[in-house]
Amino acid sequence: MLIEVVIILLKVGVIFVALLTTIAYTTYLERKVVAHIQHRIGPNIVGPFGLLQPVADAVKLLFKEEIKPAKADQFFYTIAPMLSFITACMTIAVIPVGNWLEIGGKRIELLISDINIGILYIFAMSSLGVYGIVLAGWSSNSKYSLLGGIRSTAQMISYEVSLGLGIIGVLLLSQTLSVAEIVRQQSGSIFNWYFFKQPIAFFVYFISAIAETNRSPFDLPEAESELVAGYHTEYSGMRFGIFYLSEYANMITVSAIAASLFFGGWNGPILPPVLWFVIKVVIFLFIYVWIRGTLPRFRYDQLMRFGWKVMFPLGLANLIITALILVMKS
Amino acid sequence: MFGTFFPIFILFIFVVAVALIMIYLPELLAPKAKTRRKFLPYESGIIPETDARGKLPVKFYMIAILFIVFDLEIVFLYPWALILKELRWFAFIEMLIFIGILLLGYLYIIRKGALKWE
């Protein structure tokens, strides 16, 4: 009993610390890659190749004065970044980061929890993620924040529907809601990856995920030219930092889900499973940054129209056709 | 229950602890220089005159309604995806009727210009 509790504590601790480190270094990756896209060098002063930049950033943010707007609703103003961060990090619980380890005859599954409704859990967490943003916008008592918050929420809920439709495309084939089981089904050949059976579902999922995480080219809530910084206009110091971290945490979890559901998760030849998982996630993160470095921002009306009139019908059509093929085949 | 939800609970505690530390550590470390102007909401350098929370366009309400309806649809699609291979045509046609009726509403909202942003 005791040893099991210790194992769980260690496992959760290691995965969580790994997540936090990945978040920190995703900011580095983004700055470096975007810099090279723009023919700059990027961070290169702190440490070799600027590798200690995230640490320097964190320390700096901790020592920054926090400016809380006088008219802000203090309680909600404080709780909003926390909500954002918590919902962003909790999703990692159901994603298998590797197959399993055997230490001293004990088999340790490399995921925090294999609940049999894993996909619904992910969906539940992402639907709660809206509140951090809407509360930040509302509680700051600033016009830019409020508009940014409401816009962002409307955007997130619009694309959440398409996100779900993309995931259900995989569910139709996998017949299970457990993420670990879906990854196991894709083992063996590379052609077992659900990407090859559901390319449109992946396309719908990935684009919706970019919008859901408020990333470029869908980063309307942070469109500097019109909304200053959107919902976190009035946030400074570490509180702003938490929103920043949540955005990256969301990016990582969304990439991890994409890798697990469509690209076989930790499955892969020769290299250890954990490494495969990390490689796949990093490739997705790179694509995210690449998109940010190259594509211009959408206009808000284009964004909403695209979500409801293109992504949603596309996802639904893909689903119905997949279902039709399945029913005819069986 | 112990095996599945205890680890999630532990993760929750870790995450909340880190979030609390990040929120409250700067209170100890960071300098505090209180000047009145600094605490005014940002409005491009102009001192704000009215309350920020005005009334907002009703379009956002329409988006929220659309979201609820289609979120419910998705909630029905999850179990449907699990059962489709077993019930086959019955489940397929059942869902086709369900989606068909919802799409009527979707087309109606689109036709009424709910997604038009001037």
Added chain:
Amino acid sequence: MSFAIFFILAIIAVGAAVMVITTKSPVSSALYLILVMCSLAGLFVLLGALFLAALQIIVYAGAIMVLFLFVIMLLNLRRDEYGHDSHIIQKYLGFVLVAVILVQGIVIIGWAMKDYSAASSLVSTEGTPGAGPAVDYNSAYWVARTLFTKYAYPFEVTSILLLAAMIGAVVIARKKRLPDIENEEG
């Protein structure tokens, strides 16, 4: 162990529910309601109904409460715009209605408890002695099975209800065609 968790969750749920109706700011009310939903989801987890727990969060805490918050923010409701207690009759009527619902609840629960086998199939088979090999009636699969076979007709009717909600929203939000000064100028 699970009894203690039940009590903690129940206290949070009831306490938050009381806060929903007593707190003055509408946004706080909405947030307490979210807390109620989440602790109810916790209770579902305790019963082993994971699927329902997830739906509770996705549908109620995730979707419906977003609409509530939107409406509160769109109308810019605040403490002072509530007006003072002018609804005295409604207040007492409220108590009467709550009493009626309470009696109803007790009757229904009593009625369900009489038919213990019916009750035990609703809850989990876990803990009922001699239940045989445990069939997980709470799993997503069984929910799906009953929903799409036994309750196929109510399922279809739901779509009509949702359709009505969409059309109702359009009708409520529709612009009145009044002569608009800004439009005339433009």
